[in-house]
Amino acid sequence: MNQNIFENEFTDGIHEECGVFGIYDLDGGEVASSIYYGLFALQHRGQESCGIAVSDTKGPKGKVLAYKDMGLVNEVFTPETLDKLNGNIGIGHVRYSTAGSSSRENAQPLVLNYVKGTLGIAHNGNLINAIELRKELEYTGAIFQTTIDSEVIAYHIARERLNCGAVEQAVARAMDKIKGAYSLIVMSPRKLIGARDPYGFKPLCVGKRDNAYVLASETCALDAVGAEFIRDVLPGEIVTINSDGIVSDTSRCNQKISRCIFEYIYFARPDSTFDGVSVYNSRIMAGRLLAKLHPVEADLVVGVPESGNDAALGYSLETDIPYGKAFVKNNYVGRTFIKPKQNQRETSVRIKLNVLKEVVKDKRIIMIDDSIVRGTTSARIVGMLKAAGAKEVHVRISSPPFKYPCYFGTDIPSGDQLIATGHTIEEIRNMIGADSLGYLEVETLPELIDEGMTFCDGCFTGNYPMEPPEDDIRGEYER
The missing domain is CATH 3.40.50.2020 (Rossmann fold)
Incomplete structure (x- = not known):
């Protein structure tokens, strides 16, 4: 879609990117309220739409509950809404669209139901080969519900999942195809996965609170939920959190790093x-x-x-x-x-x-x-x-x-x-x-x-x- 003519003519200033947040409570505690506060801390990164998706590792396998809408975090979510999002693993997203339509359908997290179960994804960044990858998927029967490149990533992870044993391996294979900037948090019914592009354009960090692991775009979101900063996810790294803890795949950490300098100048909160x-x-x-x-x-x-x-x-x-x-x-x-x-x-x-x-x-x-x-x-x-x-x-x-x-x-x-x-x-x-x-x-x-x-x-x-x-x-x- 083409950018609105009024935006082209009258908009000034650089606009925030998106913010991602994920948490896995290994003790089985409810996480929706923590995601809410994490997104609240990341509100500066996206103010058009937001969403939360959760899974309960103790409940029926494959069941994911999600809610998203247009507006600020405190406008979209009420205590009643959060009470219905029962789960001990979850992801959240705040969004600003660079161009084109700003609609509820394009809000994240995206939740994809496929033959292997359910996949949730929250993405910050922009792919430079999105059109090419999307056309390839469309020619093989894929039907897209949104106009965001994040759906391209979700489809590739889902398809790779059919050919490999674990969702983190599917994420790795998808990373070999996508080009550009991305910090991803992917949720399956039993795992939480964080991935950062090999150039390290976008920030992503890991924290821990009691027996819960947290992934977030910025450290200020860790502070908001009382989590201790552990470390940044390395450019090209994939971290996987499951019931046994956290493991890392650094086999793609071999690219010259090119962090976005504007994170330091403007995007990130000063307390990050x-x-x-x-x-x-x-x-x-x-x-x-x-x-x-x-x-x-x-x-x-x-x-x-x-x-x-x-x-x-x-x-x-x-x-x-x-x-x-x-x-x-x-x-x-x-x-x-x-x-x-x-x-x-x-x-x-x-x-x-x-x-x-x-x-x-x-x-x-x-x-x-x-x-x-x-x-x-x-x-x-x-x-x-x-x-x-x-x-x-x-x-x-x-x-x-x-x-x-x-x-x-x-x-x-x-x-x-x-x-x-x-x-x-x-x-x-x-x-x-x-x-x-x-x-x-x-x-x-x-x-x-x-x-x-x-x-x-x-x-x-x-x-x-x-x-x-x-x-x-x-x-x-x-x-």
Whole structure:
């Protein structure tokens, strides 16, 4: 499906990915409420739909209970709904679609009934060979119920399961066919399986609470359910949890790792760690680097909530310019990009953010944000600060300019929609109405993470860790 024309024209900002969560209580305890709280902690990764699927290892083999719908976690699930999801093993998902339809059918987890039983899957990422694999399946009789590439993965696991003895082996064989970015949590009636693509684009970690094992996109979700962080799932690794405990298959851990650098800049919650690196520390460092690269005399440093706050603090720490709060954010307003008409979207921006006039009046402001995509939102926020009485607004961005699309699960549009493509920094500064503009430089990105760690910066440089598809498939299939 093609992306909605209104989204193409009026959407600005980078959108979150999806979040996955899974738990297996070896003592047989109910897990639905734990999945609920885990998803609540991951809500920032997807705010369009969510779902939970559970299995009871003590009950009838193959029976899986599931519920999913459009909306936030606390909107979709009630105490009564959770009480009906009885099981000691389960998976959950929060979703943001990159493009195309946003519908209940595309919500996850996906639950597939096939000859070997039942399979549940929750997926974060994006496949670059989804169209090819889908056509192969359709030519052999597969009927698809969704437009998401996650269903392609589910079908391949199910088909491979017919030819091998265990579901974890089917996951391994499917991994040999799929290409792109994925963190998967797969549930069979008796097992919970986590898998991470060999490049390690997306985060996935393992935790433990008493005699229950937990898989989650971020460590903040482990904290939310009282689980102790054990370790990150390695890129290319498959971990299998069954009644005997946890086992690992690292036979596919042989690829050069290319973590998504934007997890550290924006996606992950600041209280999470990703492959041993604190997200909060990365953002503080980004602010410090911005201060060194683009110093300016000013009275106050402010962040655009929430993603710009930590980098703004880093800028303040480096320069001794006071850090302050210039915006009040209404956390109960739906995401602005969902609005189909421009005048509705502009209203949402004004409702979502408001300026503290007494803080910015007659001051020179340094405004820190994580990115500029199309520039429309940045221009509005700069305009709001100046309308509130700010004498100057100096914009600093804690990432390099976006010049290329992302094919691995980040909603960065095609180059003709990116303001940094075809415009100089001075032209962008003028377009957003700022008094000065400075970006983080690509060469400084390694300083955000540990020395020697490798990452993907394709959206900034056009250098992708694998060959991108010839056609932009992102409007056809979503995660």
